[in-house]
Amino acid sequence: xxxxxxxxLLHNEMVTGVYKSAxxxxxxxxxxxxxxxxxxxxxxxxxxxxxxxxxxxxxxELDIMKFICKDxxxxxxxxxxxxxxxxxxxxxxxxDNKFRLLTQMSAGKQYLDHAPKYLAFTCGLIRGxxxxxxxxxxxxxxxxxxxxxxxxxxxxxx
Amino acid sequence: xxxCIAVIAKENYPLYIRSIPAEHELKFHYTxxxxxxxxxxxxxxxxxxxxxxRELYLGLLxxxxxxxxxxxxxxxxxxxVMVVDSSNTAxxxxxxxxxxxxxxxxxxxVMCNPFYNPGDRxxxxxxxxxxxxxxxxxx
Numbered sequence: 001x002x003x004x005x006x007x008x009l010l011h012n013e014m015v016t017g018v019y020k021s022a023x024x025x026x027x028x029x030x031x032x033x034x035x036x037x038x039x040x041x042x043x044x045x046x047x048x049x050x051x052x053x054x055x056x057x058x059x060x061e062l063d064i065m066k067f068i069c070k071d072x073x074x075x076x077x078x079x080x081x082x083x084x085x086x087x088x089x090x091x092x093x094x095x096d097n098k099f100r101l102l103t104q105m106s107a108g109k110q111y112l113d114h115a116p117k118y119l120a121f122t123c124g125l126i127r128g129x130x131x132x133x134x135x136x137x138x139x140x141x142x143x144x145x146x147x148x149x150x151x152x153x154x155x156x157x158x
Numbered sequence: 159x160x161x162c163i164a165v166i167a168k169e170n171y172p173l174y175i176r177s178i179p180a181e182h183e184l185k186f187h188y189t190x191x192x193x194x195x196x197x198x199x200x201x202x203x204x205x206x207x208x209x210x211x212r213e214l215y216l217g218l219l220x221x222x223x224x225x226x227x228x229x230x231x232x233x234x235x236x237x238x239v240m241v242v243d244s245s246n247t248a249x250x251x252x253x254x255x256x257x258x259x260x261x262x263x264x265x266x267x268v269m270c271n272p273f274y275n276p277g278d279r280x281x282x283x284x285x286x287x288x289x290x291x292x293x294x295x296x297x
Contacts, residue, residue: 046270048233133234134234
Protein backbone atom coordinates (compact mmCIF):
# COMPACT_ATOMS: atom_id res chain seq x y z
CA UNK A 1 0.00 0.00 0.00
CA UNK A 2 1.16 3.48 -0.78
CA UNK A 3 0.43 5.00 2.62
CA UNK A 4 2.89 2.63 4.28
CA UNK A 5 5.74 3.98 2.26
CA UNK A 6 4.60 7.53 2.89
CA UNK A 7 4.75 7.08 6.64
CA UNK A 8 8.25 5.60 6.42
CA LEU A 9 9.50 8.39 4.19
CA LEU A 10 7.93 11.08 6.30
CA HIS A 11 9.40 9.59 9.45
CA ASN A 12 12.86 9.41 7.93
CA GLU A 13 12.64 13.00 6.74
CA MET A 14 11.43 14.09 10.15
CA VAL A 15 14.43 12.55 11.88
CA THR A 16 16.80 14.05 9.34
CA GLY A 17 15.06 17.40 9.58
CA VAL A 18 15.28 17.58 13.34
CA TYR A 19 18.96 16.63 13.32
CA LYS A 20 19.78 19.05 10.54
CA SER A 21 18.18 21.98 12.32
CA ALA A 22 20.15 21.06 15.44
CA UNK A 23 23.39 20.99 13.45
CA UNK A 24 23.07 24.67 12.66
CA UNK A 25 22.58 25.61 16.28
CA UNK A 26 23.80 23.62 19.21
CA UNK A 27 24.85 20.03 18.69
CA UNK A 28 23.16 18.15 21.43
CA UNK A 29 22.02 14.64 20.77
CA UNK A 30 19.69 14.42 23.75
CA UNK A 31 17.71 17.45 22.73
CA UNK A 32 16.85 16.01 19.31
CA UNK A 33 15.68 12.77 20.89
CA UNK A 34 13.47 14.73 23.26
CA UNK A 35 12.06 16.76 20.42
CA UNK A 36 11.19 13.66 18.40
CA UNK A 37 9.74 12.02 21.48
CA UNK A 38 7.51 15.03 22.14
CA UNK A 39 6.29 15.00 18.56
CA UNK A 40 5.41 11.35 18.98
CA UNK A 41 3.64 12.11 22.23
CA UNK A 42 1.24 14.56 20.61
CA UNK A 43 0.61 12.25 17.66
CA UNK A 44 -0.03 9.35 20.01
CA UNK A 45 -2.57 11.34 21.94
CA UNK A 46 -4.50 12.17 18.80
CA UNK A 47 -4.27 8.68 17.33
CA UNK A 48 -5.46 6.90 20.44
CA UNK A 49 -8.44 9.21 20.63
CA UNK A 50 -9.43 8.16 17.14
CA UNK A 51 -8.67 4.45 17.49
CA UNK A 52 -10.56 3.96 20.74
CA UNK A 53 -13.63 5.77 19.47
CA UNK A 54 -15.58 2.62 18.68
CA UNK A 55 -14.06 0.19 21.15
CA UNK A 56 -15.64 -0.89 24.39
CA UNK A 57 -14.38 0.49 27.66
CA UNK A 58 -11.13 -1.08 28.85
CA UNK A 59 -11.21 -3.39 31.83
CA UNK A 60 -7.75 -2.73 33.22
CA GLU A 61 -4.17 -1.83 32.45
CA LEU A 62 -3.42 -5.15 30.75
CA ASP A 63 -6.43 -4.70 28.51
CA ILE A 64 -5.03 -1.35 27.41
CA MET A 65 -1.59 -2.82 26.77
CA LYS A 66 -3.13 -5.55 24.66
CA PHE A 67 -4.96 -2.94 22.65
CA ILE A 68 -1.67 -1.10 22.04
CA CYS A 69 0.05 -4.32 20.95
CA LYS A 70 -2.70 -5.49 18.64
CA ASP A 71 -4.92 -2.78 17.22
CA UNK A 72 -2.69 0.24 17.64
CA UNK A 73 0.42 -1.48 16.32
CA UNK A 74 -1.45 -3.02 13.40
CA UNK A 75 -2.82 0.34 12.32
CA UNK A 76 0.46 2.17 12.58
CA UNK A 77 3.02 -0.49 11.69
CA UNK A 78 0.88 -3.06 9.81
CA UNK A 79 1.81 -5.87 12.14
CA UNK A 80 1.25 -6.91 15.72
CA UNK A 81 3.78 -6.86 18.52
CA UNK A 82 5.41 -10.29 18.58
CA UNK A 83 5.73 -10.68 22.28
CA UNK A 84 4.29 -8.88 25.29
CA UNK A 85 5.69 -9.64 28.69
CA UNK A 86 4.87 -8.18 32.06
CA UNK A 87 5.84 -8.64 35.67
CA UNK A 88 2.32 -7.58 36.74
CA UNK A 89 3.87 -4.75 38.72
CA UNK A 90 3.79 -2.04 36.14
CA UNK A 91 6.54 -3.09 33.78
CA UNK A 92 5.70 -4.24 30.27
CA UNK A 93 8.11 -5.31 27.58
CA UNK A 94 6.89 -5.13 24.01
CA UNK A 95 9.06 -7.02 21.60
CA ASP A 96 8.89 -6.52 17.85
CA ASN A 97 11.12 -8.88 15.87
CA LYS A 98 10.77 -6.97 12.65
CA PHE A 99 10.19 -3.35 13.51
CA ARG A 100 8.92 -1.49 10.45
CA LEU A 101 10.97 1.66 10.89
CA LEU A 102 14.20 -0.33 11.06
CA THR A 103 13.69 -3.04 8.43
CA GLN A 104 14.71 -0.78 5.56
CA MET A 105 17.85 0.31 7.31
CA SER A 106 19.97 -2.63 8.26
CA ALA A 107 19.88 -6.22 9.39
CA GLY A 108 22.56 -6.78 11.93
CA LYS A 109 24.71 -4.69 14.22
CA GLN A 110 26.47 -2.43 11.77
CA TYR A 111 24.45 0.76 12.26
CA LEU A 112 23.42 0.10 15.83
CA ASP A 113 24.43 3.54 17.12
CA HIS A 114 22.03 5.23 14.71
CA ALA A 115 19.04 3.26 15.97
CA PRO A 116 17.99 5.47 18.94
CA LYS A 117 16.99 8.44 16.82
CA TYR A 118 14.68 6.26 14.76
CA LEU A 119 12.97 4.89 17.84
CA ALA A 120 12.37 8.10 19.78
CA PHE A 121 9.21 8.98 17.87
CA THR A 122 7.70 5.56 18.53
CA CYS A 123 8.53 5.77 22.23
CA GLY A 124 6.65 9.04 22.33
CA LEU A 125 3.80 7.48 20.40
CA ILE A 126 3.32 4.80 23.05
CA ARG A 127 3.72 7.25 25.91
CA GLY A 128 1.23 9.70 24.40
CA UNK A 129 -1.31 7.00 23.74
CA UNK A 130 -1.09 5.65 27.26
CA UNK A 131 -1.20 9.08 28.83
CA UNK A 132 -4.41 9.90 26.98
CA UNK A 133 -5.92 6.71 28.35
CA UNK A 134 -4.97 7.84 31.84
CA UNK A 135 -1.73 5.96 32.37
CA UNK A 136 1.46 7.85 33.09
CA UNK A 137 4.52 5.97 31.93
CA UNK A 138 8.16 6.04 30.91
CA UNK A 139 8.97 4.32 27.64
CA UNK A 140 12.46 3.30 26.62
CA UNK A 141 13.65 1.36 23.60
CA UNK A 142 16.37 -1.19 23.33
CA UNK A 143 17.97 -2.70 20.24
CA UNK A 144 20.47 -5.52 20.24
CA UNK A 145 20.34 -6.41 16.57
CA UNK A 146 18.32 -4.61 13.93
CA UNK A 147 15.52 -4.86 12.91
CA UNK A 148 14.35 -6.40 16.18
CA UNK A 149 13.70 -4.09 19.08
CA UNK A 150 12.17 -3.99 22.53
CA UNK A 151 10.12 -1.27 24.11
CA UNK A 152 10.03 -1.17 27.85
CA UNK A 153 7.04 0.56 29.39
CA UNK A 154 7.29 1.52 33.03
CA UNK A 155 3.97 2.57 34.49
CA UNK A 156 4.15 5.36 37.02
CA UNK A 157 1.77 4.75 39.85
CA UNK A 158 0.02 7.86 41.03
CA UNK B 159 -33.45 19.41 21.24
CA UNK B 160 -30.69 19.60 23.81
CA UNK B 161 -30.69 22.67 26.04
CA CYS B 162 -27.15 22.28 27.30
CA ILE B 163 -24.08 20.41 26.07
CA ALA B 164 -20.85 20.19 28.01
CA VAL B 165 -17.47 18.57 27.48
CA ILE B 166 -15.54 17.86 30.67
CA ALA B 167 -11.85 16.98 30.73
CA LYS B 168 -10.21 13.98 32.39
CA GLU B 169 -9.41 16.10 35.44
CA ASN B 170 -13.02 17.32 35.72
CA TYR B 171 -12.72 20.86 34.48
CA PRO B 172 -14.88 22.12 31.63
CA LEU B 173 -13.45 22.13 28.12
CA TYR B 174 -16.59 23.37 26.53
CA ILE B 175 -20.06 24.30 27.72
CA ARG B 176 -22.95 25.81 25.83
CA SER B 177 -26.56 26.27 26.78
CA ILE B 178 -29.73 27.87 25.53
CA PRO B 179 -31.36 30.10 26.62
CA ALA B 180 -28.28 32.00 27.70
CA GLU B 181 -29.85 33.59 30.79
CA HIS B 182 -30.07 30.24 32.58
CA GLU B 183 -26.40 29.55 32.00
CA LEU B 184 -25.44 29.40 35.66
CA LYS B 185 -28.18 26.92 36.44
CA PHE B 186 -26.96 24.60 33.70
CA HIS B 187 -23.36 24.88 34.89
CA TYR B 188 -24.63 23.74 38.25
CA THR B 189 -26.63 20.85 36.77
CA UNK B 190 -23.64 19.65 34.79
CA UNK B 191 -21.38 19.98 37.81
CA UNK B 192 -23.65 17.87 40.01
CA UNK B 193 -23.98 15.24 37.29
CA UNK B 194 -20.24 14.50 37.44
CA UNK B 195 -20.66 12.57 40.68
CA UNK B 196 -23.21 10.33 39.00
CA UNK B 197 -20.85 9.82 36.06
CA UNK B 198 -18.07 8.75 38.43
CA UNK B 199 -20.39 6.41 40.23
CA UNK B 200 -21.58 4.80 37.01
CA UNK B 201 -18.08 4.36 35.64
CA UNK B 202 -16.71 2.74 38.78
CA UNK B 203 -19.75 0.47 39.01
CA UNK B 204 -19.19 -0.54 35.42
CA UNK B 205 -15.70 -1.84 36.13
CA UNK B 206 -17.13 -4.49 38.39
CA UNK B 207 -20.10 -5.29 36.20
CA UNK B 208 -20.39 -7.86 33.43
CA UNK B 209 -18.25 -7.80 30.33
CA UNK B 210 -20.96 -6.71 27.93
CA UNK B 211 -21.80 -3.58 29.92
CA ARG B 212 -18.83 -1.66 28.73
CA GLU B 213 -20.46 0.75 26.36
CA LEU B 214 -19.22 4.33 26.30
CA TYR B 215 -22.75 5.69 26.54
CA LEU B 216 -23.88 5.82 30.16
CA GLY B 217 -27.57 6.45 29.59
CA LEU B 218 -29.79 8.64 31.74
CA LEU B 219 -27.82 9.98 34.68
CA UNK B 220 -30.76 11.48 36.56
CA UNK B 221 -34.01 13.24 35.81
CA UNK B 222 -35.06 16.50 37.44
CA UNK B 223 -38.44 18.13 37.26
CA UNK B 224 -37.75 20.01 34.06
CA UNK B 225 -34.77 18.27 32.56
CA UNK B 226 -33.14 14.94 31.89
CA UNK B 227 -29.39 14.61 32.11
CA UNK B 228 -27.51 12.12 29.93
CA UNK B 229 -23.85 11.14 30.11
CA UNK B 230 -21.11 9.62 27.95
CA UNK B 231 -17.48 8.90 28.83
CA UNK B 232 -14.81 8.25 26.21
CA UNK B 233 -11.94 5.83 26.68
CA UNK B 234 -9.71 8.79 27.39
CA UNK B 235 -12.01 9.66 30.33
CA UNK B 236 -13.39 12.78 28.71
CA UNK B 237 -17.01 13.28 29.72
CA UNK B 238 -19.86 14.54 27.62
CA VAL B 239 -22.97 15.70 29.43
CA MET B 240 -26.19 16.60 27.69
CA VAL B 241 -29.21 18.22 29.33
CA VAL B 242 -32.53 17.69 27.58
CA ASP B 243 -35.91 19.23 28.22
CA SER B 244 -38.07 16.52 29.81
CA SER B 245 -41.18 17.80 28.04
CA ASN B 246 -39.54 16.49 24.89
CA THR B 247 -40.79 12.91 25.11
CA ALA B 248 -40.19 12.15 21.44
CA UNK B 249 -36.50 11.79 22.07
CA UNK B 250 -35.54 8.14 22.31
CA UNK B 251 -32.53 6.57 23.93
CA UNK B 252 -31.15 5.64 20.53
CA UNK B 253 -31.31 9.18 19.27
CA UNK B 254 -29.48 10.44 22.32
CA UNK B 255 -26.87 7.79 21.71
CA UNK B 256 -26.36 8.85 18.11
CA UNK B 257 -26.12 12.48 19.22
CA UNK B 258 -23.35 11.53 21.61
CA UNK B 259 -21.64 9.60 18.83
CA UNK B 260 -21.70 12.69 16.67
CA UNK B 261 -20.34 14.75 19.52
CA UNK B 262 -17.57 12.22 20.07
CA UNK B 263 -16.64 12.19 16.37
CA UNK B 264 -16.45 15.93 16.38
CA UNK B 265 -14.35 15.96 19.55
CA UNK B 266 -11.96 13.47 17.97
CA UNK B 267 -11.50 15.81 15.04
CA VAL B 268 -10.69 18.65 17.42
CA MET B 269 -8.24 16.44 19.29
CA CYS B 270 -6.46 15.46 16.07
CA ASN B 271 -6.07 19.06 15.03
CA PRO B 272 -2.36 19.84 15.44
CA PHE B 273 -3.12 23.42 16.40
CA TYR B 274 -5.20 22.34 19.36
CA ASN B 275 -3.43 21.82 22.65
CA PRO B 276 -4.89 18.88 24.57
CA GLY B 277 -6.47 20.16 27.77
CA ASP B 278 -7.28 23.64 26.46
CA ARG B 279 -10.76 25.02 26.05
CA UNK B 280 -12.33 24.13 22.72
CA UNK B 281 -12.70 27.10 20.38
CA UNK B 282 -13.15 25.18 17.15
CA UNK B 283 -15.76 26.61 14.82
CA UNK B 284 -16.62 23.21 13.34
CA UNK B 285 -17.30 21.87 16.82
CA UNK B 286 -19.37 24.94 17.63
CA UNK B 287 -21.52 24.51 14.52
CA UNK B 288 -22.10 20.85 15.27
CA UNK B 289 -23.24 21.64 18.81
CA UNK B 290 -25.52 24.37 17.52
CA UNK B 291 -27.10 21.97 15.05
CA UNK B 292 -27.85 19.54 17.87
CA UNK B 293 -29.36 22.25 20.02
CA UNK B 294 -31.79 23.73 17.57
CA UNK B 295 -32.87 20.69 15.59
CA UNK B 296 -36.27 20.40 17.23
CA UNK B 297 -36.90 23.74 18.89
